[in-house]
Amino acid sequence: MTGTTSTAPGVPDTPAVTAHPRRWLALAVIAISQLMVILDATIVNIALPHAQTDLGISDADRQWVITAYTLTFGGLLLLGGRIADFWGRKRTFLVGMVGFALASAVGGLAQTGGLLFAARALQGAFGALLAPASLALLTVLFTEARERARAFAVYGAIAGGGSAVGLVLGGVLTEYANWRWCLLVNVPIAAAALAAALPLVPESRAHGDTRYDVPGAIVVTAGLVCLVYGFTKAAEDGWDATATIAFIAAGVLLLAAFVLLERRSTHPLLPLRIVLDRNRGGAYLTSTLIGAGLFAAFLFLTFYFQVVLRYPPAKAGLASLPVTAGVLLAAGLASQLLPRIGAKPLMVAGTLLAAGAMLALTGIDVDTSFVAHLLPAQFALGMGLGFAFVPLSSLALVGVPEHDAGAASATLNATQQVGGSLGTALLNTMYTSAVTGYLSSRTPNPLTQVQALVHGYSVAFAWGAGLVLLATLATVLLVRVRKQDLATGGAVHLG
Structure with a gap:
């Protein structure tokens, strides 16, 4: 999972009277850019074990491949949104896409871990321009309510399906080409999108004070x-x-x-009135804790599949798909249930289900059955995510004035990235300490080496489950919104 999307962008400043004639072609271009960003997260996860070995990256430092991206993306996302509004959405979109491609090329050609980390940080910085510019362009291009709903459905489908494509594509590229192509593949995608965007995507910008924080x-x-x-x-x-x-x-x-x-x-950069509301603050805290617990889970599952179970990269990518299947199924169900039972029950159920799935993963061994153990645990993990994130997206906009909608939505996205950054670093530290402690009390041999890795993964899953349970507690204590509030004042009207 990766978290590079937002589900409820703000309203354009001046809705267009006449719909742009090539808006659907422009949507295709924007969707390609979104696919590139989504692919990047899951592709890199699958490639990481091979990149670590190839570049000699230590276990303690390997998390920087993930966190260097998520830190700059989450930290600069709100600023990127304001730059897009005032500097020009098309211009920002193009710069973000070119920069993302160049950073991907540097990462794909990197000969040291440090250069790969730096390239990932640059990817995050340019992604923080690209993602909000893409969403802002959609709000400008599609001003009629029904068309806008269809456009964002396409955008959301790319976000959901893109992670699955990234898992499979990352495995195939790593196994049959080289892990470097998991980054280099962004270059031709960006080149095609850039060539199409120049004639098809219109420029637009907001008016008023253009000072940035x-x-x-x-x-x-x-x-x-x-x-x-x-x-x-x-x-x-x-x-x-x-x-x-x-x-x-x-x-x-x-x-x-x-x-x-x-x-x-x-x-x-972040108006404090947005986060000080009890319900929205609860949503952002819950989002941060879920991100902290779950980003690392995906990282350690990848290493468990490839290092312990000896799955080839393509098989490891396919083995990770149950999480995506669970997310897609639960998201559809949650969308239907949200107006009926409200946000809080869904969020509590989702976080408890996700925490339970992670606790089930603590029971892994050197030869755990995929069908009997790993598949159902991953599917349950995905279901928990889907049930939690759909109501979170609505809750983050409860009572938000239209002029704050973009910032509120971007803040939700940023909290997922920031939580993932901190959680990945923290859980990787717990993993490393657990492996070291396990080996210090045993005679080193090939079997104990593998058992130590499994012990480290189990400890990391346990800590992740604890963070997700804290998200449950935050929801129970802070969220007070009623289901009728979501229906009337909880979502910003986009038509």
Whole structure:
């Protein structure tokens, strides 16, 4: 999963009187760019074991392949949305696509782990331009309510199905070509989309004050990087090491400084009125905790399939599909149930189901049956995600004025990415410590080496389940919205 989409963008500033004549062709171009971003997350997961071996990346540092992307994407997403509005949505879209492709090329050709990490960070930064620009263009191109619903259905289908395509494509490319093509494949996709976008996608921009909260974006991203680096140092040096404590403390202080900046800024990156509402705050906290628990689960499942069970990459990609199937099925059911029973019951059920599935994954061994154990656990995990994220998308917009809708929606997306960044770093540290502790009390041999890896994965799944259970608690304590609020004031009218 990856979290690069938003389900309820804001209303355009001045709806077009006449629909753009080539809007459906433009939608196809935008959908291609969205597919590229979605593919990138799951493709890289499948490729990571081979990239780690090829570039000599340590277990403690491998999480940077994931977190370098999610940190810059989540940290800069809100700023990217404002840049798209005022600099020009088409211009931002094109720059984001070109930059994303170039960063992908650098990553695909990287000869060191550090260069790969840097390329992934650049991908995240340009993705933070590309994703909000894509959504903003859709709101401008489709001004009639029924057409807009169809357009966003297509966009959402790409988001849901793209992750499954990425798993399979990543496995095929890694097994039959090279892991590098999991990044290089973005170059021809972007080139085709760019050639089509130039004549088909119209330019548009918002009017008014165009000042950006650049200090806020820098401070929040630096704070998150410090936290993640602190978790990484804990895996290498221990939690009581001076460097570990210093980086975690710096991260906390920078995030506190970000809150102060946002309170005083006349054009805040994140208007605090959006997150201080009890229901929306509960939604964002729940989203952060779910992201923290589940991003790492997908990472460790990939390594378990390929390193312990010795699945080839293509088979590992196929073996991960039950999660996507569960998400798609549960999302459809949740959409039907949301108006009837409201957001809170679905979110509680979803997070409990996801946590239970992760606890089931703690029972893995060196030869666990896929059909009897791994398939149902993954499917249940996907079902839990689907039941949780559909109501989260609506809850994040409860009572939001139209002019804050874009920021509120982008904040939900950002919390998933930020949570995933912190969770991946934290759980990778727990995994590394568990493996080291397991081996320290046993005689090293090939079997104990594999058993140590399995023990580490189980510990990581247990911690992930704990984070998702905290998301359940946050939902129970903070969410008070009624089902009729979702129907009347909970969603921003897009027609």
